[in-house]
Amino acid sequence: MIWLTWRQFRGSAAxxxxxxxxxxxTLAATGPNLASGYSAGIAACTRDSTCDRFYxxxxxxxxxxxxxxxxxxLLLPALVGLFWGAPMITRELExxxxxxxxxxxxxxGRWLAVKLGLTGLTAMAAACLCxxxxxxxxxxxxxxxxxxLALMAPLVFGARGIAPMGYxxxxxxxxxxxxxxxxxxxxxxxxTLALFAVIQIAMPLLVRPHLMPPVTATFELGKANTDHIGxxxxxxxxxxxxxxxxxxGQTGAWVLASELVDPSGRTIAGSDADGPVRxxxxxxxxAPAGPTGPGMDGCLVEINRLGYRQxxxxxxxxxxxxxxxxxxxxxxxxxxxxxxxxxxxxxxxLS
Amino acid sequence: MTAVLEAQGLGKRYGKHWALxxxxxxxxxxxxVGLVGPNGxxxxxxxxxASGQLEPTAGGIAVLGGRPVSGRAQLAKVGFVAQxxxxxxxxxxxxxxxxxxxxxxxxxxxxxxxxxxxxxxVPTQRAGKLSGGQRAQLALTLGLAKRPExxxxxxxxxxxxxxxxxxxxxxxxxxxVEHEFSVVLSSHLVSDLERVCDFLIVLVDSRVQIAGETxxxxxxxxxxxxxxxxxxxxxxxxxxxxxxxxxxxxTYVVRTDAPIHDPAWTVTHLSLxxxxxxxxxxxxxxxxxxxxxxxR
Numbered sequence: 001m002i003w004l005t006w007r008q009f010r011g012s013a014a015x016x017x018x019x020x021x022x023x024x025x026t027l028a029a030t031g032p033n034l035a036s037g038y039s040a041g042i043a044a045c046t047r048d049s050t051c052d053r054f055y056x057x058x059x060x061x062x063x064x065x066x067x068x069x070x071x072x073x074l075l076l077p078a079l080v081g082l083f084w085g086a087p088m089i090t091r092e093l094e095x096x097x098x099x100x101x102x103x104x105x106x107x108x109g110r111w112l113a114v115k116l117g118l119t120g121l122t123a124m125a126a127a128c129l130c131x132x133x134x135x136x137x138x139x140x141x142x143x144x145x146x147x148x149l150a151l152m153a154p155l156v157f158g159a160r161g162i163a164p165m166g167y168x169x170x171x172x173x174x175x176x177x178x179x180x181x182x183x184x185x186x187x188x189x190x191x192t193l194a195l196f197a198v199i200q201i202a203m204p205l206l207v208r209p210h211l212m213p214p215v216t217a218t219f220e221l222g223k224a225n226t227d228h229i230g231x232x233x234x235x236x237x238x239x240x241x242x243x244x245x246x247x248x249g250q251t252g253a254w255v256l257a258s259e260l261v262d263p264s265g266r267t268i269a270g271s272d273a274d275g276p277v278r279x280x281x282x283x284x285x286x287a288p289a290g291p292t293g294p295g296m297d298g299c300l301v302e303i304n305r306l307g308y309r310q311x312x313x314x315x316x317x318x319x320x321x322x323x324x325x326x327x328x329x330x331x332x333x334x335x336x337x338x339x340x341x342x343x344x345x346x347x348x349x350l351s
Numbered sequence: 352m353t354a355v356l357e358a359q360g361l362g363k364r365y366g367k368h369w370a371l372x373x374x375x376x377x378x379x380x381x382x383x384v385g386l387v388g389p390n391g392x393x394x395x396x397x398x399x400x401a402s403g404q405l406e407p408t409a410g411g412i413a414v415l416g417g418r419p420v421s422g423r424a425q426l427a428k429v430g431f432v433a434q435x436x437x438x439x440x441x442x443x444x445x446x447x448x449x450x451x452x453x454x455x456x457x458x459x460x461x462x463x464x465x466x467x468x469x470x471x472x473v474p475t476q477r478a479g480k481l482s483g484g485q486r487a488q489l490a491l492t493l494g495l496a497k498r499p500e501x502x503x504x505x506x507x508x509x510x511x512x513x514x515x516x517x518x519x520x521x522x523x524x525x526x527x528v529e530h531e532f533s534v535v536l537s538s539h540l541v542s543d544l545e546r547v548c549d550f551l552i553v554l555v556d557s558r559v560q561i562a563g564e565t566x567x568x569x570x571x572x573x574x575x576x577x578x579x580x581x582x583x584x585x586x587x588x589x590x591x592x593x594x595x596x597x598x599x600x601x602t603y604v605v606r607t608d609a610p611i612h613d614p615a616w617t618v619t620h621l622s623l624x625x626x627x628x629x630x631x632x633x634x635x636x637x638x639x640x641x642x643x644x645x646x647r
Contacts, residue, residue: 095439096434100490103429104450104455104497105426106454108420
């Protein structure tokens with residue numbers, strides 16, 4: 001049975017192996033350069049404390065390959081489900097060969113076990129290798145990424161660590177199960193892709209934020225978390241503060257909400273809106289030509305002194321690995337459930 | 352000796368439609384059984400139930416004394432060659448034999464090799480490139496080399512040309528003589544089965560019409576031709592299978608164990624094909640009568 005499975009699978013396995021070798025070789029060739037460039041840049045920028053600018057420049061330089069490798073890791077599980085999972089049983093059903101193979105002296109349960117085991121483990125190994133290689137390669141970039149593409153950001157999180165392994169296992173078994181139910185290769189592939197995409201979108205939106213209770217804390221306003229300060233010439237009694245989704249001292253955190261609160265703790269602006277802060281713009285530190293000069297640093301100091309704060313709900317960066325394990329576990333459970341169902345179905349219902 | 356196939360009130364339903372119902376047959380071992388009936392009569396359903404591809408909706412079935420697909424041992428005892436004789440298009444002939452060797456504990460490698468060589472199949476050729484007849488022979492080889500106690504073949508020759516049909520049947524017959532095993536074989540053409548079967552099951556519209564040894568069926572069925580007569584006036588032990596009348600003449604096909612002495616009848620023997628056709632006609636006549644009664 002192992003021989004037959006391997007004989008049927010070896011073409012796909014060889015193709016996957018080739019792709020992985022190319023990917024890993026490329027990453028291995030460029031990775032050390034990237035890392036040394038990063039450490040050299042850090043050494044240079046800490047001397048004159050221009051590291052923010054270095055981060056931006058460094059990340060900008062490598063943004064394209066960064067996005068490309070992340071996309072590969074995100075797509076790999078879907079492709080596994082599409083091309084390995086969905087056709088596994090539909091191909092046999094369409095050619096009628098299930099009648100040939102299920103009438104040898106091998107039970108359907110054992111047939112499915114070997115098929116699922118060999119192909120599924122290969123898919124998991126490929127996704128795991130791919131995920132870890134990309135995690136290693138992009139480490140300098142993850143440290144310098146803009147907040148929207150930081151390590152914990154929804155898109156990047158799924159392309160790092162061990163989670164891709166869980167995704168691949170799940171996508172594969174999902175494809176097999178859908179194939180059993182739909183019985184047609186093309187329809188099964190389309191449905192597998194649609195279901196997997198929905199689940200992959202629902203996970204970061206609905207489930208992942210609640211894997212652990214998020215931290216809520218208030219932070220002083222500063223350069224890191226203030227996007228802009230707006231002064232309206234017609235309304236001289238307020239400045240408008242727009243916050244971004246960064247938190248001072250929590251680089252790489254996954255910020256779920258970032259709100260501006262007034263001294264009494266009342267929210268005056270959500271994540272995307274500007275909040276009015278009652279302060280004179282004709283005189284004092286927030287006047288465009290005030291005593292502190294044209295810069296707005298003094299204005300922020302004054303606003304902080306009045307008690308305005310950023311209230312942020314977030315998951316700190318050190319939860320990256322716990323989240324990876326929990327999410328992989330969730331997908332492992334889903335995979336186990338679908339596997340159980342497919343065994344039940346192939347014994348009871350499929351003919 | 353246990354029965355090869357024993358069905359008690361066996362039925363299979365798809366939704367509202369019964370593909371097979373109230374099937375009760377008992378096939379003793381050592382026969383080549385022909386399962387014959389028109390397309391869609393339920394032949395494939397019965398064979399799939401016997402090989403465990405399907406689970407019955409009603410009744411029970413035992414194959415070689417065991418429940419179909421109750422495990423490896425049962426699977427090893429029953430060979431199955433499916434309709435259109437599917438094989439893996441991407442695998443070569445030799446790889447098919449290797450598949451058989453890997454998946455069957457009682458695999459007869461020498462027999463498989465010898466058969467493939469005798470048929471002139473090239474071991475390195477992909478099965479997808481074989482002709483229909485060669486593909487059927489390869490599938491049969493897989494079924495035979497498994498060395499089953501019962502080999503089930505579902506319309507194995509349906510898509511073959513006459514020459515390939517004869518070669519296939521000949522190969523099957525030689526194998527049954529050489530290695531003793533039972534065969535159940537379905538076809539919608541009696542001519543395919545006539546020369547090889549010694550046991551016949553006629554299946555029409557999801558019901559078994561008659562089952563028995565071919566010789567016995569032929570000796571108990573007669574065609575009676577004579578002056579016009581109503582079926583009520585036939586002796587009670589003569590069961591009418593089919594009847595046709597002209598103004599002055601009646602022709603009956605009857606089943607009876609007793610000899611026919613009535614001098615008014617001209618008695619002729621039936622060929623197997625006539626017998627099967629009589630049962631198919633009987634069914635058509637029955638349904639027509641039922642429809643008329645409903646209308647009345």
